[in-house]
Amino acid sequence: MSLNRRNMVLLAAAALVLAGCGGQGGTSGTASGTASAAKVTVEWWNISTTEPLKSFWAQKVKEYQAAHPNVTIKNVPIENEAFKAKLSTVAQSGKTPDLYSTWGGGVLKQQIDAGLVKDLSSEAATWIADFTPAALQAYQFDRKTYAIPTDIGMVGFWYNKSLFTKAGISEPPATWTAFLEDVTKLKNAGVTPIALAGKEKWPGHYYWAYLAMRVAGLDALKQAAIDDDFTKPDFVAAGTHLKELVDLQPFQKGFLGAGYSTPDGQAATMGNGKAAMELMGQWAPVVEKDSGKGLGKDLGFFGFPAVDGGKGSTGDVFGGGGGYAVGVNAPPAAVDFLKYISQKDVHRAAVETGALLPVLKGEEEAVKDPNLAVVAQTLAGATGFQLYLDQAYPPAVGQEVNDSVAALIAGAKTPDQVAKAITETAKSE
Structure with missing residues (x-):
């Protein structure tokens, strides 16, 4: 399932x-x-x-x-x-x-x-x-x-209400700017902001995909699939916004080697109350409970925030x-x-x-x-x-999205290099 x-x-x-x-x-x-x-x-x-x-x-x-x-x-x-x-x-x-x-x-x-x-x-x-x-x-x-x-x-953000309260956050962020501010508040409160399964790559692609949706809009993603061109400024901007998050070092220690549903992976980190958020699909509560303890009534959900000046609607979902x-x-x-x-x-x-x-x-x-x-x-x-982009696009293109975004999160690729790598793969299909 x-x-x-x-x-x-x-x-x-x-x-x-x-x-x-x-x-x-x-x-x-x-x-x-x-x-x-x-x-x-x-x-x-x-x-x-x-x-x-x-x-x-x-x-x-x-x-x-x-x-x-x-x-x-x-x-x-x-x-x-x-x-x-x-x-x-x-x-x-x-x-x-x-x-x-x-x-x-x-x-x-x-x-x-x-x-x-x-x-x-x-x-x-x-x-x-x-x-x-x-x-x-x-x-x-x-x-x-x-x-x-x-x-x-x-996909949306599953969050720990108690940890948000500990950091002085009274409500989920509505904008990317507010989201980054909340990440900083969580870190200042001694809380790991985000759990991420860096080893498996696919969870990281959620961030780039949602940012592309918010910055460029759905029509641009569809057109990119037709034109095989992901180098336009809005797609580079999506990577730039993701790098803003990565630069805050928001993920749990050892995230690059972490799996998703393993005992020390993303879901367990979230389910055991060791991180405040994870960006994940609707199955997240079940896996958090299976892999860890689960949060019960402390668990909440909010949609991916808007990006100031972006062309996409917050009503669009991924x-x-x-x-x-x-x-x-x-x-x-x-x-x-x-x-x-x-x-x-x-x-x-x-x-x-x-x-x-x-x-x-x-x-x-x-x-x-x-x-x-x-x-x-x-x-x-x-x-x-x-x-999901790794399903919407041909398999090789979807895999490149996963690989390149994972490289950006690991600090091995720039936003511009991510856009170019996806484009090159798309054109070769």
Whole structure:
């Protein structure tokens, strides 16, 4: 699930072997289960290997099969790392699952271009309208929909209320200038301002990406992906603002060698009360508790602040989620089962387990955790949505973003060098 989102991102490289491969042929049959007794099997690869979703989806499979006696849903939950490897191996043999997990963006686009993914625009037209625009965005290309979302989330600052109070900070900062001032206040109070998993690189890219959104705006990020040009002044400025933060030395001791979910990593540092903030996705509270003690009522959440003079809106959010794509040769029952698990009552029940955030309109009140409720409400009212850059862009470009931003944080690259390195990689793709 979400705590291993970064492991999911690594699927990008493995999934590249999909290009040029043919799809797996499925047995033909009726999706309705009423017009024909012909037997059909739908192979469903998902990453719901842990509770509560593992049992939840298993129960929904039973319910669907009871209503569709001619259909067998072969439910195949696979751990993230194993999922990557298995998908890569099967793809190399010219096959794809009938229904499988995807995170959209550049990787899904490459699969679409290779003719491996079913266009769901027509068959799902009547129920796509129930989804929030932000949830659908990562799976839509050229006004067509190629996957259906099941989860969505956003990155923001998780903070320790007690440590903020200790430093004399009465409310979360609304601007980047105020944020930097609060970092200084925390340091002066003897508090480590920010926990960061420098070893894993991907958490650091959140800072540059959000600053690029706030300084340049969403349209500029989209245009850069088309022009393969990240050297424009606003992107360099994003790096300059990040360097302002780095120069304050805000991260925990040894952060460059720290992992994310390890016992001495970012989440544990935050969860054990040894840092005041972390910039992380909606899964952060769970990982903080699993890796450390967790903060309970001391944990709060606030969105990424505005940058003075920036072109971007604070209503624009940065994040990602998960969805399901259908293999191009999958039987019709694959789409019907996807429709079933996407209908409002089923998905709402999934949200109520606490494992997913809403992707359907009007589900926000189903989120019971107060901090996650803030995330859900923010997403529901978002003015724009930017997918993680290491998913939105082709895999090599996304990796360069991670690598170059990590180098900037480590003091090995300048903001201008970061922009040039990303551009060079983009142009070589």
